[in-house]
Amino acid sequence: MTLQTVAAADPFVPRKARKDVARKAAFYALMLVIAVIFFVPFLWTIMTSFKTIPDAVNVTSLPHPWTTSAWHTVWTQDHFPTYIKNSLFLAAVIVVCNIFLAGLGGYAFARLRFPGRDLLFLLVLGTLMVPDQLRLIPIFVMMVNWGLYGHFESYILINLVTATNLFFMRQYFLTIPKDFEEAAKLDGAGYFKTFWRVMLPLALPAMSALIILQFQGTWNDFFWPLILFGQGDTSHYTIQLGLAEYLFQYSSQVPQVMVGSILAIVPVLIIFLVFQRYFVSGVVSSGVKG
């Protein structure tokens, strides 16, 4: 709009430039329309979360009256704080394990020479082709036999390190010049010290991307928590499991369900807003579906 007015007010702007400005304005209008389409569902969700249950029927209007009662109910009368705590705990443990183990393994496959390395690396990549649904029954039986079924340990164990993360770290280590390791060697650093003090700090950009993507993956995961914790005992539910259960039992309490949905989205949103750069570079370079 403002661009158009500027163009109209200036008589010296040639005809072609005016056309360009009009085109530009139309382009931005289109972009804004698309952005609005992307935002409307989220705005509607936030709006509905501040409604009363009877008011939630009026889907096109603003809350009347505004109330935080749905937020209060979800936070105090349900187990959402527990779900969030569980999800944060699992995400934190799994992210730390993945950084360390994917870093160690990635470094070994990138730089250390040992017999059978390439064959083992093929095996690691091969695990990417095993679909979760195929592993479902064997892993379930294993966890039951080990007495870990329904415990956090089962979920942590199967997510200790993923092939995607290991591959991602390896690719990054390959780009670091060998000079750093040679310098460390001259200083008398052993293999682990070289890895821990020199290579891992140099791989900080890769680690940042890994942290963010793995946090998002664990926080959003629904399939494995459903299999391993979904036995009706809510003390081990993750946020996604808790939200699904809530939708299942209280689907008529629309504002509360919306509060639950917001709680399930917000942590990832915050991390996304802070670390956008790493999200984009991480997704593109690792080829992970985000």
Next chain:
Amino acid sequence: MRGARLREAGWGYGFALVPIAVFGLFFVYPFIYAVYISFFHWGILGKQAGGHGTFNYSKVLHDPIFHTALKTIAEYTVAVVPLELALGLSLALLINQKIRGRNFFRSAFYFPSIASSVAITTIALYIFNANGLFNQITGSNRAWFADASTVLWSIVGLNAWTTSGTVMLFYLAALQSIPDDVYEAAAVDGTGAWRTFWRITFPLLKPAHFFCLVVFGIGALKLFDQAFIASMEPAAQTTRRPLRSSTSTTRRSITTTSASRRLRASSTSSSSSS
């Protein structure tokens, strides 16, 4: 010299040991175990008498629910992948202009891709239900996720929307790797924008097309969260296109009707008796 090499190999194995053990124990072994189980009668008590053979395969291949599942996932994949790619490429082309607020738009378009699939599907169930926001705006009264004739296409639409942001990122990276002189040459020849796109940009994106087709094709075949949550749509309790194989119409908890409960029941009793 030989000692140094041995030492390096030792550290190499040491570093790779835990990851290799994890992959062996939770990927390779379950894979082999699953294949093994598939050739036996395997009940709640574990392996049963009756020898081995391919009877489980023929049973599944003759199961009408399995046929429905195959047909549904095939329809879904064939529909959703081209849509995701087309939407993602369109967004990438829009973003790839020299514009202000590029990062803002990129983030806005990408965000649905990383938001929780359970939450997004939950929100969609309400926006597209019979009295939902979508119908209030368009004047329709169809319960999109509850109606057996539209639920699949609703999930297609939902996932095309959420996934298009990720597709966009890949296309954006590919678009930026096309050198400027190609476009300059086209401009010198007086080629129009539309023709430039179809004759130059689109063919040069071939590696990206192929990559996205594979990655998002696999992703589509793995559909689970959205279909599972959509089957919990309140009005869909009697929806009869079995996106999940349960035929139960009563629901108490998310696990009551899910495969996980049946699995648990069978597996718990098998372990306690063995």
